[in-house]
Amino acid sequence: MTLDDHAEDIASDLGVDKEEVKDDLKNLVNYSVPMDEAKQSLRRKYGDGSSGGGTPSSKPIAEVTPADSNVTVTARVLTVGQRSIQYQGDEQVIFEGELADDTGKISYTAWEDFGLEPGDTITAGNANVREWEGQPELNLGESTSIELADEPLDVPYDIGGDATLAELAPGDRGSNVEVQILEVEAKTIDGRNGETDILSGVLGDESGRLPFTDWQPHSEIEPGASVRLEDVFVREFRGAPSINVSEFSTVRPVDRTVEATQSAQQMAIGPAVESGGLFDVELTGNVLEVRDGSGLIERCPECGRVVQNDQCRSHGTVDAVDDLRTKAILDDGTGTVTVVLDDELTADVYGGTLEDAKEHARDEMDKEVVADQIARAIVGFEYVVRGSLSVDEYGANLDATSFIRREDDPKDRAQALISEGEP
Numbered sequence: 001m002t003l004d005d006h007a008e009d010i011a012s013d014l015g016v017d018k019e020e021v022k023d024d025l026k027n028l029v030n031y032s033v034p035m036d037e038a039k040q041s042l043r044r045k046y047g048d049g050s051s052g053g054g055t056p057s058s059k060p061i062a063e064v065t066p067a068d069s070n071v072t073v074t075a076r077v078l079t080v081g082q083r084s085i086q087y088q089g090d091e092q093v094i095f096e097g098e099l100a101d102d103t104g105k106i107s108y109t110a111w112e113d114f115g116l117e118p119g120d121t122i123t124a125g126n127a128n129v130r131e132w133e134g135q136p137e138l139n140l141g142e143s144t145s146i147e148l149a150d151e152p153l154d155v156p157y158d159i160g161g162d163a164t165l166a167e168l169a170p171g172d173r174g175s176n177v178e179v180q181i182l183e184v185e186a187k188t189i190d191g192r193n194g195e196t197d198i199l200s201g202v203l204g205d206e207s208g209r210l211p212f213t214d215w216q217p218h219s220e221i222e223p224g225a226s227v228r229l230e231d232v233f234v235r236e237f238r239g240a241p242s243i244n245v246s247e248f249s250t251v252r253p254v255d256r257t258v259e260a261t262q263s264a265q266q267m268a269i270g271p272a273v274e275s276g277g278l279f280d281v282e283l284t285g286n287v288l289e290v291r292d293g294s295g296l297i298e299r300c301p302e303c304g305r306v307v308q309n310d311q312c313r314s315h316g317t318v319d320a321v322d323d324l325r326t327k328a329i330l331d332d333g334t335g336t337v338t339v340v341l342d343d344e345l346t347a348d349v350y351g352g353t354l355e356d357a358k359e360h361a362r363d364e365m366d367k368e369v370v371a372d373q374i375a376r377a378i379v380g381f382e383y384v385v386r387g388s389l390s391v392d393e394y395g396a397n398l399d400a401t402s403f404i405r406r407e408d409d410p411k412d413r414a415q416a417l418i419s420e421g422e423p
């Protein structure tokens with residue numbers, strides 16, 4: 001069964017929107033939750049109607065667990081994000097963010113407009129507890145009472161949702177950022193309500209760069225503009241965080257130029273993979289091996305998939321086109337990723353063009369000679385690789401935009417010494 005089938009399964013059982021379920025499912029699977037467990041958790045989230053009974057008790061946030069069915073908490077509102085979702089076939093506006101007291105913080109979703117503002121101190125009576133990614137989450141709905149407190153509660157967290165791009169993670173809601181628009185493109189997509197105009201591109205600040213989508217094109221979003229975006233939410237797109245600007249977001253020019261960093265965030269491979277995906281990251285490690293499917297390969301002319309014996313999974317027998325690609329395993333002791341080099345980067349490490357590679361393969365009557373030559377050129381050496389990291393059921397892949405051999409490689413020097421010393 002594909003992810004799509006599993007989502008269909010849950011959505012039809014519970015009568016909820018399939019796309020929402022699919023997004024959630026994809027998220028859980030990306031966090032390496034086994035499929036069965038992920039489905040169970042979503043069945044709980046979308047409610048098999050089992051909210052349980054019992055009188056809600058008042059609890060510090062740190063003590064709220066998914067085992068509680070209903071609780072009463074007194075907390076400070078950290079963030080409020082507004083979003084429109086499809087719920088049981090209808091469009092519904094929800095409010096979501098985080099609440100905190102002095103013991104901890106917790107995510108919430110409000111199904112009604114309680115007029116929550118960041119900084120408010122509230123007592124939420126009879127809030128429903130659900131589990132999300134193994135964590136408890138509060139649902140404020142019809143049966144919940146919200147009371148405003150006069151005295152603000154002191155909490156050890158920032159209030160209001162201001163963040164740098166490097167701090168954002170998929171799932172963040174009600175966030176505010178000050179960024180420069182680096183790239184922007186207008187597109188027409190086939191959306192929920194028919195054809196929709198959207199903007200997509202890349203934005204940056206001093207801490208990093210991220211892709212974004214503006215679902216309700218704002219005229220202030222233009223190339224080079226420095227803007228403050230309020231109430232955006234972060235989703236995962238191709239395994240990396242992506243900023244979503246909605247009809248509820250505000251976009252205002254700022255009277256300074258936000259300097260967007262040119263360099264990528266440098267990370268060790270293990271933590272980078274654990275983060276679940278990064279749009280622009282720099283990893284350094286040793287190439288352990290060159291994987292199958294490298295060198296001279298063939299692609300379907302329709303969809304670009306790699307094919308063998310002219311058979312495409314979607315398009316049957318095709319007149320395949322030749323291409324160059326490298327899939328190399330990079331390791332730094334903390335983890336491994338598969339680095340994918342496109343045709344140009346592959347030509348660089350191979351030391352020849354696609355035509356050279358074809359001639360090489362013809363002369364030797366073996367396609368593998370191309371991959372073999374690439375392996376000889378890069379295996380065992382240390383590389384600094386920049387690109388976009390995605391982590392999914394197929395593993396951790398870094399689509400490289402640059403692949404540079406580390407010149408001051410201590411191992412090179414050691415090897416040079418050893419070979420000099422050899423008889």
Ligand SMILES: [Zn+2]
Pocket residue numbers: 300301302303304305312313314315
């Ligand atoms: Zn195809």
